[in-house]
Amino acid sequence: MIDFIHVSKVYKDNGAKALNDVTLHIDQGEFVFVVGASGAGKSTFLKTIMREEVPTEGEVIIDGQNLNKMKARKVPYYRRKLGIVFQDFRLIPTKTVYENVAFAMHVIGASQRDISRRVAYALTLVGLSGKAKNYPNQLSGGEQQRVALARALVNDAEIIIADEPTGNIDPEMSKDIVDLLEQININKKNTIIMVTHEVDLIKKYNKRVVTIKNGVVVSDTAHPEIAEAVLEQAVENMPSGYYYAPTEDAEIEDFLKSYGADEAPEGFKLDTSRIREDS
Numbered sequence: 001m002i003d004f005i006h007v008s009k010v011y012k013d014n015g016a017k018a019l020n021d022v023t024l025h026i027d028q029g030e031f032v033f034v035v036g037a038s039g040a041g042k043s044t045f046l047k048t049i050m051r052e053e054v055p056t057e058g059e060v061i062i063d064g065q066n067l068n069k070m071k072a073r074k075v076p077y078y079r080r081k082l083g084i085v086f087q088d089f090r091l092i093p094t095k096t097v098y099e100n101v102a103f104a105m106h107v108i109g110a111s112q113r114d115i116s117r118r119v120a121y122a123l124t125l126v127g128l129s130g131k132a133k134n135y136p137n138q139l140s141g142g143e144q145q146r147v148a149l150a151r152a153l154v155n156d157a158e159i160i161i162a163d164e165p166t167g168n169i170d171p172e173m174s175k176d177i178v179d180l181l182e183q184i185n186i187n188k189k190n191t192i193i194m195v196t197h198e199v200d201l202i203k204k205y206n207k208r209v210v211t212i213k214n215g216v217v218v219s220d221t222a223h224p225e226i227a228e229a230v231l232e233q234a235v236e237n238m239p240s241g242y243y244y245a246p247t248e249d250a251e252i253e254d255f256l257k258s259y260g261a262d263e264a265p266e267g268f269k270l271d272t273s274r275i276r277e278d279s
């Protein structure tokens with residue numbers, strides 16, 4: 001389902017080699033952890049799957065589609081296959097839980113009927129039906145991340161990409177989030193790729209672990225005990241977590257586009273005063 005064939009990525013502006021000859025295959029329905037220190041190339045790996053970056057060399061093939069050759073106008077449609085969860089949740093603070101999830105469907109032109117049905121279902125999946133009318137700042141970090149997960153699931157994404165989804169939440173809730181991802185993976189058979197640097201968390205699950213160091217896949221194993229040694233080395237010198245919230249309309253627009261919208265909906269206006277207050 002996901003194939004990287006000798007993929008390298010060099011950023012032109014600073015010459016950083018973020019990925020170096022990466023070749024790997026991820027099957028449909030697999031759950032894969034991707035780990036490595038800061039600057040190892042994890043985000044670049046995800047960005048090439050999201051088609052936000054195109055490799056300098058090699059090919060990325062998703063579901064038989066060669067992303068290098070994909071025309072720009074096809075990219076928003078391709079992205080509808082993806083459900084993306086970020087470390088900083090990226091919920092819209094002026095919208096309720098329900099509206100945040102509904103928005104991901106609204107921007108791709110779903111009917112009102114489908115929206116009501118699917119949003120209710122997605123909120124049930126993440127155990128948040130009772131909080132549909134709450135605003136993000138009335139929820140804990142773990143709950144906010146569950147809303148983000150509902151939003152990633154609501155359009156029936158085939159691939160869930162989770163970029164440090166537990167980076168801003170406490171360890172107990174982190175386990176809840178990964179348990180939820182695991183349940184979703186088992187029940188709905190989506191492919192799940194979760195980037196993290198939390199070794200302790202990975203050790204609790206018996207999953208494939210791909211370790212990236214300086215752009216190279218240095219380990220790819222289904223045995224947590226083998227991964228552990230490599231991991232502990234790879235995550236040395238990790239900086240502590242950071243918090244980022246989108247503060248500009250442009251960033252929100254970019255974010256919405258990453259959800260498969262061709263453009264931000266007409267009349268879309270974000271009240272940034274409220275975001276600054278929350279962040």
Ligand code: ADP
Nearest residue numbers: 011014016018037038039040041042043044045
């Ligand atoms: P990670 O997600 O593991 O922290 P990244 O993929 O963000 O790693 O970064 C890998 C390398 O590529 C780093 O050296 C980083 O500085 C560089 N890099 C990442 N994004 C860009 C960019 N947009 N422009 C230039 N260099 C970048």
